[in-house]
Amino acid sequence: MTRRILPPGISIPEATVDVYGLSRVDAVNVSCNSIPTAEPISETHVHSVTNGTRTPGAAELVLISLSSFPACHGSIPQSPGSLRSMESVVSVSQNQDFSDGSRSRSPGSQRSSASAQSSPRRPQNVPLGEVKRVPVVTFENVKYPESNGLFLEGPALPEYVGVSKKEKTKRVCNRCWRKKWERESCLVCDARYCSSCVLRAMGSMPEGRKCVQCIGQPINESKRSKLGKSSRMLSRLLSPLEVRQILKGEKECPANQLMPEQLIVNGFPLRPEEMADLLSCPLPPQRLKPGRYWYDKESGLWGKTGEKPNRIISSNLNFTGKLASNSSNGNTRVYINGREITKTELRILKFANVQCPRDTHFWVYEDGRYEEEGQNNIKGKIWASALTRLACSLFSLPIPRASPSHGPRDDSPYLARTVAEYLEPKRIQKLLLIGSPGSGTSTIFKQAKILYGTKFSREELEHLKLMIQSNMYKYLSILLEGRERFEEEALSSLNAKHSPNEHHSEGEAGGTEGGQSLSVYSINGRLKQFSNWLLDIIAMGDLDAFFPAATRGAIEVSSNEYEPTEKDILYAEGIAQGNGLAFIEFSLEDHSPMSETYTENPDVYSQPLIRYQLLRVSAKGMHESCKWVEMFEDVHVVVFCVALSDYDQFGFPIHGNNKPLKNRMMQSRELFETTVRQPCFRDTPFVLVLNKYDLFEEKVSRVPLGLCEWFGNFSPVKMSHNNQSLAHQAYYYIAMKFKDLYSSLTHRKLFVWQAKALDGATVDEAFKYIREVLRWEDEKDDNYVVEDSFYSTTELSSSLFIRQDNNLRYAHYT
Numbered sequence: 001m002t003r004r005i006l007p008p009g010i011s012i013p014e015a016t017v018d019v020y021g022l023s024r025v026d027a028v029n030v031s032c033n034s035i036p037t038a039e040p041i042s043e044t045h046v047h048s049v050t051n052g053t054r055t056p057g058a059a060e061l062v063l064i065s066l067s068s069f070p071a072c073h074g075s076i077p078q079s080p081g082s083l084r085s086m087e088s089v090v091s092v093s094q095n096q097d098f099s100d101g102s103r104s105r106s107p108g109s110q111r112s113s114a115s116a117q118s119s120p121r122r123p124q125n126v127p128l129g130e131v132k133r134v135p136v137v138t139f140e141n142v143k144y145p146e147s148n149g150l151f152l153e154g155p156a157l158p159e160y161v162g163v164s165k166k167e168k169t170k171r172v173c174n175r176c177w178r179k180k181w182e183r184e185s186c187l188v189c190d191a192r193y194c195s196s197c198v199l200r201a202m203g204s205m206p207e208g209r210k211c212v213q214c215i216g217q218p219i220n221e222s223k224r225s226k227l228g229k230s231s232r233m234l235s236r237l238l239s240p241l242e243v244r245q246i247l248k249g250e251k252e253c254p255a256n257q258l259m260p261e262q263l264i265v266n267g268f269p270l271r272p273e274e275m276a277d278l279l280s281c282p283l284p285p286q287r288l289k290p291g292r293y294w295y296d297k298e299s300g301l302w303g304k305t306g307e308k309p310n311r312i313i314s315s316n317l318n319f320t321g322k323l324a325s326n327s328s329n330g331n332t333r334v335y336i337n338g339r340e341i342t343k344t345e346l347r348i349l350k351f352a353n354v355q356c357p358r359d360t361h362f363w364v365y366e367d368g369r370y371e372e373e374g375q376n377n378i379k380g381k382i383w384a385s386a387l388t389r390l391a392c393s394l395f396s397l398p399i400p401r402a403s404p405s406h407g408p409r410d411d412s413p414y415l416a417r418t419v420a421e422y423l424e425p426k427r428i429q430k431l432l433l434i435g436s437p438g439s440g441t442s443t444i445f446k447q448a449k450i451l452y453g454t455k456f457s458r459e460e461l462e463h464l465k466l467m468i469q470s471n472m473y474k475y476l477s478i479l480l481e482g483r484e485r486f487e488e489e490a491l492s493s494l495n496a497k498h499s500p501n502e503h504h505s506e507g508e509a510g511g512t513e514g515g516q517s518l519s520v521y522s523i524n525g526r527l528k529q530f531s532n533w534l535l536d537i538i539a540m541g542d543l544d545a546f547f548p549a550a551t552r553g554a555i556e557v558s559s560n561e562y563e564p565t566e567k568d569i570l571y572a573e574g575i576a577q578g579n580g581l582a583f584i585e586f587s588l589e590d591h592s593p594m595s596e597t598y599t600e601n602p603d604v605y606s607q608p609l610i611r612y613q614l615l616r617v618s619a620k621g622m623h624e625s626c627k628w629v630e631m632f633e634d635v636h637v638v639v640f641c642v643a644l645s646d647y648d649q650f651g652f653p654i655h656g657n658n659k660p661l662k663n664r665m666m667q668s669r670e671l672f673e674t675t676v677r678q679p680c681f682r683d684t685p686f687v688l689v690l691n692k693y694d695l696f697e698e699k700v701s702r703v704p705l706g707l708c709e710w711f712g713n714f715s716p717v718k719m720s721h722n723n724q725s726l727a728h729q730a731y732y733y734i735a736m737k738f739k740d741l742y743s744s745l746t747h748r749k750l751f752v753w754q755a756k757a758l759d760g761a762t763v764d765e766a767f768k769y770i771r772e773v774l775r776w777e778d779e780k781d782d783n784y785v786v787e788d789s790f791y792s793t794t795e796l797s798s799s800l801f802i803r804q805d806n807n808l809r810y811a812h813y814t
């Protein structure tokens with residue numbers, strides 16, 4: 001690390017380099033109170049710059065921190081806090097008017113002048129650390145923490161007025177001012193540094209990722225969830241051991257911890273000892289942020305004020321504040337331990353068969369036992385059944401963990417629990433998969449199960465088998481019903497042709513059998529009997545009840561011994577009987593080349609895997625006033641599936657069968673709009689999966705895309721070579737249509753991917769893409785700026801896609 005920091009030619013001291021000790025050196029021990037106030041930026045300051053008196057820059061500061069080593073005799077800067085001012089100095093020196101005369105007297109720049117000469121891009125008279133050379137001042141509005149009080153106190157000079165949009169600022173390294181895609185940001189002031197500058201700007205990071213001058217200051221609360229989270233940039237630059245040490249420091253150092261008074265529980269700020277009790281209890285709340293919370297001492301339920309519970313922590317913690325009845329803003333007139341519960345909780349109670357008429361007051365204990373107030377009679381356990389627990393998990397309600405009595409007996413392990421442990425919960429990301437009927441959501445779900453899930457259990461296989469068999473009979477019944485209609489039509493037209501007195505000659509279509517008229521659609525008596533029997537059963541809606549009898553048919557699938565293969569399962573319509581909500585949890589093991597920069601650092605690969613919960617819901621019942629969808633408010637991404645090949649298909653509207661047939665692409669669009677407009681998805685990213693590309697590719701050369709009214713203005717560029725390009729153009733066109741629609745509704749960008757759900761590889765790619773989207777979302781405010789990368793191409797017109805679509809993979813990043 002020292003070798004990287006030091007300019008070439010400086011020998012490394014013999015002593016073991018303790019990187020973690022480095023920034024404990026007094027020279028950079030910056031605390032809010034002890035920072036000598038630097039001069040505000042003023043005319044005189046600029047003059048002093050032009051005269052060559054320059055305060056040391058960040059590079060020097062880091063070198064200064066090395067001054068305890070014999071080879072680095074840097075002088076201590078007069079003002080450690082002047083780093084901030086340095087940034088402005090840099091910008092001034094970018095101005096040609098000022099760019100000469102920087103014969104610096106600072107030791108840092110003297111040292112660097114040798115190496116400066118070797119760089120072709122750096123003018124010889126300009127010291128290292130001031131490398132950006134643009135002819136005009138393009139200095140941008142950089143936000144520095146006000147608490148520093150060092151920057152821009154006086155009126156701003158015109159040179160310092162931001163000249164570009166904030167997004168542009170975000171892409172620039174705050175030290176070298178080069179545009180860099182990947183940056184690491186300071187947890188306190190959010191200054192971002194590229195990989196060449198990060199170690200110089202942040203030194204040895206005793207408190208994790210903070211600029212040297214931000215050490216000792218509390219972190220920006222919006223970054224709390226990032227504490228201790230791995231950093232790809234650091235993993236590349238440092239050894240695994242060093243990264244671990246830095247992240248440990250970041251999680252555990254006192255400056256980065258929450259202050260007790262930032263947590264308001266049951267209306268009262270916590271006292272330090274209450275906070276200590278809270279954090280050291282067996283099941284402490286996770287990912288705590290400053291804010292208002294409620295806590296139910298009996299049940300251990302814990303939640304944000306005004307919201308449903310989000311966790312069961314340990315019971316019997318004593319806080320100053322007492323639980324108020326309106327603390328979770330419930331309006332159900334059903335009470336648990338004095339708190340009026342929310343609708344979602346009430347649903348779960350009903351699900352768990354708890355009788356709860358209005359104005360019922362329950363006592364609920366930590367393990368889920370419940371009784372009505374004043375009755376002293378335990379009626380059962382709320383979370384006893386696996387189904388209730390599953391429902392809770394789907395609706396993001398907490399369930400009790402295995403009882404503490406199964407855990408360690410003595411208290412010491414609890415007390416020894418580090419802050420770090422509670423900050424590192426098992427990460428689960430929820431994906432909600434939705435689409436209009438027939439778009440392929442079940443197929444994608446089943447693919448996910450086959451690709452990443454556990455094998456189908458006996459029970460599931462039995463369900464699937466019954467489902468496949470009943471589908472088969474349903475399809476058969478459709479054919480048989482059609483046959484009846486065609487037979488009737490054929491016979492009546494035959495009868496119309498020939499008057500009753502005429503005898504038709506042999507060889508003509510039709511005839512008689514046992515006095516009955518025949519047509520090409522007629523079948524023999526036994527089959528007809530079967531057909532009638534089956535159609536009756538289906539008309540009565542009794543198919544499933546009759547199944548055991550029907551399975552004794554002759555065809556393989558319908559036999560009792562039949563065991564569906566993976567392919568049968570995949571191709572079958574539906575997921576399981578009932579076909580409503582389905583759910584699996586999995587992780588994606590490999591490290592995709594999409595996002596991971598190749599690294600030899602094994603630490604990156606040993607990160608705990610993120611678990612994904614895939615929830616597939618049927619679109620039935622989804623409409624503007626739809627309530628159940630709110631249950632999924634905490635999903636991390638909505639995956640919306642549309643069948644590309646639907647553009648020429650017509651079907652019944654999703655709601656109500658009496659309306660006229662509707663173009664299915666238009667139906668999908670309607671459902672898409674309805675879903676996007678749901679208030680609960682206001683901040684949720686959407687990934688559109690354009691499915692059935694195989695059918696689409698084949699169809700689009702036969703059936704014009706304009707058949708769907710929404711695609712009326714599609715005018716493909718004529719290409720001589722092949723049909724594929726037409727399908728590609730049509731695909732991008734449709735993708736752009738959805739993207740435009742989405743951004744008109746949300747002002748955000750829609751992520752689009754294409755799939756052929758019957759082909760597992762394409763579904764695998766789609767999930768990897770979704771994983772990347774989640775990472776980008778996670779990191780976009782931090783290390784990465786997605787907006788302007790090649791991943792996102794909304795700005796490009798669709799015609800550009802059409803011309804540049806040679807590479808399918810890149811084109812996918814729409």
Ligand SMILES: Nc1nc2c(ncn2[C@@H]2O[C@H](COP(=O)(O)OP(=O)(O)OP(=O)(O)O)[C@@H](O)[C@H]2O)c(=O)[nH]1
Pocket residue numbers: 435436437438439440441442443444570571572573574618619691692693694695755756757758759
């Ligand atoms: N050729 C082709 N067929 C597909 C593709 N995706 C799904 N299918 C088929 O399309 C039909 C409908 O797919 P499902 O996965 O059941 O659709 P769904 O979204 O679950 O629809 P509902 O069950 O009606 O809500 C099934 O017969 C699938 O086998 C695809 O990419 N290509």
Ligand SMILES: [Mg+2]
Pocket residue numbers: 438441442443573574575
């Ligand atoms: Mg289905």
